[in-house]
Amino acid sequence: MKIALLSYSTKPRGGVVHTLALAEALAVLGEDVAVWTLGRGGDTGFFRQVDDAVDVRIVPFADGPDGETAGERVLRSIEVLGAAFTPDQYDVVHAQDCISANAVGDCVRTVHHIDHFSTPELAACHERAIVAPHSHVCVSRSVADELSAGWGVEAEVIPNGVAYDRFAGTTEQDRRHWTDRLGRYVLTVGGIEPRKGSLDLLESYALLREQQPDIALVIAGGETLFDYREYRRRWEDRARELGVEPVVLGPVAEDDLPALVAAASAFAFPSTKEGFGLAAMEALAAGTPLVVRALPVLREVFGAAARFADSAQSFAAELAAALADDDPDRREAGRALAAAHTWRTAAERHIVLYRSLRRGRS
Known part of the structure; x- marks a missing residue:
């Protein structure tokens, strides 16, 4: 055809x-x-x-x-x-x-x-x-x-x-490139925009920092057709009010993205609307603990492989649990789920x- x-x-x-x-x-x-x-x-x-x-x-x-x-x-x-x-x-x-x-x-x-x-x-x-x-x-x-x-x-x-091998196959040297630069970090991919829940994640990060002041929030991606400058200004104003300084990388080169995902201590996916969650599935392929918003679609797609949260407080708590990396069975379930797609x-x-x-x- x-x-x-x-x-x-x-x-x-x-x-x-x-x-x-x-x-x-x-x-x-x-x-x-x-x-x-x-x-x-x-x-x-x-x-x-x-x-x-x-x-x-x-x-x-x-x-x-x-x-x-x-x-x-x-x-x-x-x-x-x-x-x-x-x-x-x-x-x-x-x-x-x-x-x-x-x-x-x-x-x-x-x-x-x-x-x-x-x-x-x-x-x-x-x-x-x-x-x-x-x-x-x-x-x-x-x-x-x-x-x-x-x-x-x-x-x-x-x-x-999902490009499983690409995200599962990063080297320690590739990952160290990012940890040497960023330290311990929570990553989200998708830029700063309403559908990605960026303001909600900012509130969660401020709560998380109260317990773990050394953890960074890193935001990658952000190409979009729409004009979100007003939302971005609101996000920046709120970050100043909360006293936090997330690292905004913007678009990341295709070859560098897998290691960035794999080196993260946790992956945050607070989207308010999704159809599947491809970036989150790539995080599972990389073996990165995943916390997502408790949307029906994300429960359908990720099941036992992810942690779910529905408020700033619960998102901060679930991120803290993911950072502790206390659930190797969940990590292996995530890898198996990603490999099956x-x-x-x-x-x-x-x-x-x-x-x-x-x-x-x-």
């Missing part, structure tokens, strides 16, 4: 990581795969090298005029990607987000998680990206149930894979779905 996977960015967000890993796994299984995306800020490639077996199509996306709103930027993104895309070349068109789903219309759509926007343009984009596609995939049963309850849409559940299995299940859809639409 000739398969097009579409994303909205070249940056290392969870949906983009998913798109590239799935594309490469499909190509290994013999499928003819192309990945389409927008090249923002002059980008001509993805954040990492993509296997040569995958056809990479980067559509140039110029900076907008001064004062362009998030809604206007989304609408322009849809227009630019839609104008460049060539659907007649492909047997399967599979969009991975609401921008690419709006750009191509009739497609397979993976709903990674369900957002709730107040901006009219974004709310309309989100709605069309759910109702217009002919078929749907979700990466967890919880999101599929939410889709069914809210829209009457039934989705195929195909969990994410392979991109090959995800790709095989996508191929079965694609073939069934082609038969049904022929």
Whole structure:
């Protein structure tokens, strides 16, 4: 089959990581795969090298005029990607987000998680990206149930894979590079934004520091389409009020990320909304103790492999327990869970779905 996977960015967000890993796994299984995306800020490639077996199509996306709103930027993104895309070349068109789903219309759509926007343009984009596609995939049963309850849409559940060997195979020297620089640290990946629960984590960290003043909070990642500057200012103001100074690394080079995760004393995942939690699953692969928000989807995905918290106080307490590393059985359960999620299995299940859809639409 000739398969097009579409994303909205070249940056290392969870949906983009998913798109590239799935594309490469499909190509290994013999499928003819192309990945389409927008090249923002002059980008001509993805954040990492993509296997040569995958056809990479980067559509140039110029900076907008001064004062362009998030809604206007989304609408322009849809227009630019839609104008460049060539659907007649492909047997399967599979969009991975609401921008690419709006750009191509009739497609397979993976709903990674369900957002709730107040901006009219974004709310309309989100709605069309759910109702217009002919078929749907979700990466967890919880999101599929939410889709069914809210829209009457039934989705195929195909969990994410994880690059287990990449995160499990770091060397002591690689890890020491980070511990020598940062000392003992709690890590979170995903930047400073509302959906990642950044303000909540700040409160938890301040409580944790009262008992363990030597522990650092390290925040990696942060590439996003949306403007979270006001939220970031609130976060910085609150950090000053609490008297804490987290280490904000920003985007981390792809080759450096596994060791950063593996060297952490604990991994914090306080997201308020998730579809699967790929960064948290990578932490389990690295053998790093994991504390997540007690969301139904994260209980579904992580089960006994993670610690769960639902308030700043409980998050601080669970992080303290994780830092004590007093549960080797939980750590091994985490490694086993991560190892069981392979991109090959995800790709095989996508191929079965694609073939069934082609038969049904022929």
